[in-house]
Amino acid sequence: MPQSCPTRAQLDSFQAGDLDEAALTAVASHVEICPNCQRSLETIIGDSADTVLAALLEEVEPSPFAAEPACRVAIERVAALAGSATFDSESSPTTIVLRGASTAVAEDQPLPLETIREYKLLAKIGEGGMGAVYKALHTKLDKVVALKVLPEGRMRDGGSVARFQREMKAVGRLDHPNIVRAMDAGEEAGTHFLVMEYVEGADLSQLAKNIGLLPVADACELIRQAAIGLQEAHEHGMVHRDIKPSNLILAKSPRKKSPPTLKILDLGLALLSEAMLPDQGLTSTGQMMGTIDYMAPEQGSDTHHVDIRADIYSLGATLYRLLTGWPPFSGEKFDTPVKKILALATLEPEAVQTRRADVPPPLAIIIHKMLAKDPANRYATPDELIEALSPFCQGSDLAALLERGTVGRSSAPSYSSDAPTHPQLSSGSADTAPTSPPPPPLGEGRGEGVRAVSAKRFPKLGLAGQGRKIPRSAAIASACGGAALALLLGVVFYLETLKGTIRIEIHDDQIRVALDEDSATFQGVNKKHKVRVEPGEHGLTITCGDLKFHTDKFVLTKGETVRLSVTYLAGKVEVVQNEVKPLRVQLQPSWDGWPKAAPAPAIAPFDAKQVRKHQEEWAEHLGVPVEYENSVGMKFVLIPPGEFLMGSTQAEVAAALVTAGKDLLPQEYIKSAFPQHKVILTQPIYVGVHEVTQGQYEQVMGKNPSHFSPLGAGKDAVAGKNTVSLPVETVSWNDAAEFCAKLSANEKLSPYYSRVGERVTRLEGTGYSLLKEAEWEFVCRAGTTTRFASGDKDEDLLRASWISNNSGRRTHAVGELERNPLGLYDTHGNVWE
Structure with missing residues (x-):
């Protein structure tokens, strides 16, 4: 073994998890690239597993847990790794069945007794580890109840009987409408039972x-x-x-x-x-x-x-x-x-x-x-x-x-x-989900082009990691x-590596592929390129001639292998992950070749005076006003094409995590802002200058679901106040899309969405829609580079935003505080966006 390899003692400690973090990382990094150490580690793990398995199978002194069925089944299941376990195709796909050890109860098993005291057993309706449940009739009261019986086999187990009696007393202490009520308990001829309400x-x-x-x-x-x-x-x-x-x-x-x-x-x-x-x-x-x-x-x-x-x-x-x-x-x-x-x-x-x-x-x-x-x-x-x-x-x-x-x-x-009726480590019971891939998320489409945009937004929650x-x-x-x-x-x-593996297969010799934009470039038709990288979010940059494309980010977990197939056909790039999941691919626009007759884009940083000039130039170029008001009183402002840095630096993320603590935004949500990257928006759009109000929403939808409304759960907080100008809230993404569709139809515009039940379909319309996340961040930052659009200090935030420090824990009328350089209000506060 080369001198740089870890010693056997170090590998033993690595396998046992006894190394400190620095040593663990060093040994793991070496093991990844050293076949000799990998074989040694496999031997150590095999020896360790065999030793533990043997120990588990030995007769030992009685343990306080020895009689516990779940503990016995778990130990048997480890022994089954040696070859005695099989998968039962007729049962749940996540059920391990130990052949010959089944304790299944036949469906037609007769009732153990016809009556227990004044209860006549009618039918078995369930069974669990501590007893079977029967539909029963209280013969004196002519009342249907649910009766739970401790299994006969456990009548000889004093511990189970004692615990069952404790259950009876515990449940008897509870009388609440949201808990199935216990009505009686007792023992009859050695049969212990608990009577509960029978609910339909x-x-x-x-x-x-x-x-x-x-x-x-x-x-x-x-x-x-x-x-x-x-x-x-x-x-x-x-x-x-x-x-x-x-x-x-x-x-x-x-x-x-x-x-x-x-x-x-x-x-x-x-x-x-x-x-x-x-x-x-x-x-x-x-x-x-x-x-x-x-x-x-x-x-x-x-x-x-x-x-x-x-x-x-x-x-x-x-x-x-x-x-x-x-x-x-x-x-x-x-x-x-x-x-x-x-x-x-x-x-x-x-x-x-x-x-x-x-x-x-x-x-x-x-x-x-x-x-x-x-x-x-x-x-x-x-x-x-x-x-x-x-x-x-x-x-x-x-x-x-x-x-x-x-x-x-x-x-x-x-x-x-x-x-379950056969020994298993229950992983789904009666509600195990099917094993086909999860359904795609609903209503994710958000379009491009010049359009009016509703101010009620629900951007994708980026729980990174x-x-x-x-x-x-x-x-x-x-x-x-x-x-x-x-x-x-x-x-x-x-056995897992500290890194993951990405395999890239290229099917066209015209294209070059880079991982995360700044890595080495891969070329070569029908070649399989392999790269080991750190776990986390990654994306591909694909170049073909003068065109550059970017895929959506995908997540690589530790030890995982992700396979990516890249194809270029008729000016379109297709990327498929693991042979089944298409990744979205977007063409990266460039200001090179920007039409000479078109005004210049608004490239951040810019201030209110500069962006106003951009807005006026684009309004003149398009023959539209900078600001306008629609049929329900919603005011909109023209947002020019532009460029900005989206996301946050690593230092900003670290500072935000310190500020957030444990009780505010989840840490993963903050981490999703990194890495910071350049975004170009090539189309002008109209954006609502403030959040949709309760009055506007009710005009279009005929209802007001808001918490802070005269009939809402938070009505006491707004008692005596006119809530018409308060922002609407307690609205789902689907509700917001339906609002856009109805407003578009009211104004004879082609709807951008169609909603049927809880499913939203994106249409090729030109009406109102919700903002893309990049569009939202562009208008929220409004060309600034400060911590907030209104400045770096907390007092700057209070001038422009209703937050916990100044809101009194309720919403306020839209448009009351300072607007940002683009002319938008409440982008940092009032209702969560």
């Missing part, structure tokens, strides 16, 4: 499957009501630990005119969050409790000591599922439990707006906070979440939602299983009950 309706898994993507307001209202129920549980010292769509049921009201109510199922499985006393001798039914798709990261290592913030994470994952059709880590990339566990510990979920474009950025940030890896970065209590979600629930109609989700179907409740790995020290589970999971994580993690 549909669980959220059923609703999502029957309806598809839920309307934003309905999804938020469902999660808000679930949070209300969890707040009640939290105040009684309880944590659910298995929140997921199938454990949340939208229940019909017994009163005909009352709306349905969201109820939490299976709170009886929750552990009390207060610490157990040593002499109680009780443990959970598995050190890791929860369904992987919706389980908080910290549950993978220690279920016993998680708090209510684990349930808040699960609510976030459920909301993500309702809005996008997919849990945060789903699809072919995460098609096994091990991949899901690894992603849960090491990856950031894909930003919700990349899967559904009409999710407002403030809501996307709420979801991002709910899904934070570190519990300290989530909402501390359900009450905090309730307050955050409330503005997005306006306009919800749960009665209509339940009708849509159950029409033509039975509305019997779904008391889903908390443990999706797919970014978390430092290894934060990712590896260490609790004894999670030992098997830690082994799985460790083996996979250590």
